[in-house]
Amino acid sequence: MKKESKIYVAGHRGMVGAAVVRELSRRGYNNLLLKTHKDLDLTDQRAVAAFFETEKPEFMFFCAARVGGIEANRNNPDEFLYENMMMALNCLKSAAENGCKRFEFMGSSCIYPKFAEQPIKEEALLTSALEPTNEGYALAKICGLKYGEYLSNKGLISCISLMPCNLYGIGDTYDDVNSHVIPALIQRFHKAKENKAAEVVCWGDGSPLREFLYADDLAEAAVDLMLSDEEGLINVGSGKEVSIKELSETVANAVGYEGDIVWDESMPNGTPRKLMDSSKLMSMGWKPRTELKEGLKAAYKDFLERL
Numbered sequence: 001m002k003k004e005s006k007i008y009v010a011g012h013r014g015m016v017g018a019a020v021v022r023e024l025s026r027r028g029y030n031n032l033l034l035k036t037h038k039d040l041d042l043t044d045q046r047a048v049a050a051f052f053e054t055e056k057p058e059f060m061f062f063c064a065a066r067v068g069g070i071e072a073n074r075n076n077p078d079e080f081l082y083e084n085m086m087m088a089l090n091c092l093k094s095a096a097e098n099g100c101k102r103f104e105f106m107g108s109s110c111i112y113p114k115f116a117e118q119p120i121k122e123e124a125l126l127t128s129a130l131e132p133t134n135e136g137y138a139l140a141k142i143c144g145l146k147y148g149e150y151l152s153n154k155g156l157i158s159c160i161s162l163m164p165c166n167l168y169g170i171g172d173t174y175d176d177v178n179s180h181v182i183p184a185l186i187q188r189f190h191k192a193k194e195n196k197a198a199e200v201v202c203w204g205d206g207s208p209l210r211e212f213l214y215a216d217d218l219a220e221a222a223v224d225l226m227l228s229d230e231e232g233l234i235n236v237g238s239g240k241e242v243s244i245k246e247l248s249e250t251v252a253n254a255v256g257y258e259g260d261i262v263w264d265e266s267m268p269n270g271t272p273r274k275l276m277d278s279s280k281l282m283s284m285g286w287k288p289r290t291e292l293k294e295g296l297k298a299a300y301k302d303f304l305e306r307l
Contacts, residue, residue, distance in 0.1 A: 008033040008057035011064030015171040021218035042087035052094035071220040077136030105161040107141040119277035122233045163277045169215030170302045175281030189257040199260040203267035206245025214290035215237045237276035254296040279285035
């Protein structure tokens with residue numbers, strides 16, 4: 001990938017896409033194609049085909065997605081399946097037909113089975129049932145990565161699919177329905193601090209273990225992998241686990257909330273553990289740069305500036 005190469009970053013306004021754009025710009029890649037949803041609806045096959053025929057990007061980072069929290073996914077699996085599948089298949093098909101040299105597909109750790117052996121290896125894909133609450137989204141991502149794999153196997157395009165762990169960082173989504181755990185906690189502790197609340201109630205007992213990665217660290221891996229010859233599926237995680245209890249305390253500290261955290265053990269904990277096996281990627285020399293405390297401070301600063 002040369003500095004002057006034409007590079008299309010789909011979903012550049014989202015947290016991951018924006019981080020990829022920052023990383024590309026930092027490395028001197030400035031010939032970037034950036035289209036908003038208003039400019040180009042990726043679910044529209046004809047519009048996508050016309051875009052690729054006209055622009056003919058040489059490289060593509062596919063970071064576009066319809067995303068949401070548990071409730072949004074559970075209530076609208078049809079929409080999450082349709083929109084995410086159409087975006088992925090349209091872009092992959094048109095990229096392969098118009099001379100795109102390399103395509104990087106951004107997936108999600110939810111593609112793996114609900115009860116996959118921990119840490120989760122790439123080989124766990126399609127070995128058993130998915131988590132039902134976000135099955136529609138997961139199936140769309142699986143279809144995208146498998147279609148890319150099929151095109152690669154035919155020699156029509158070089159495709160690599162990244163499966164990151166839980167992400168957070170600059171440009172995250174903050175709302176009552178679509179927020180994931182870190183932005184939800186930031187928002188909750190911020191409100192508690194503003195209202196001088198004596199306590200914040202969190203669900204469960206705080207024991208589940210989760211893995212988090214700062215979005216800009218993912219972006220660095222994404223560019224490294226685009227520059228490599230790797231194809232197929234590869235996990236991208238920090239390799240570090242933190243309990244929800246410790247995470248909540250760390251977020252509260254980053255926000256500056258000094259009240260009590262109370263655990264409602266009548267509410268569900270969720271999956272006890274979810275850790276990716278990122279040994280394949282780390283053996284190539286990549287490792288995350290951002291510690292959780294540092295990343296949370298940056299995320300909270302972004303929250304204050306934007307919201």
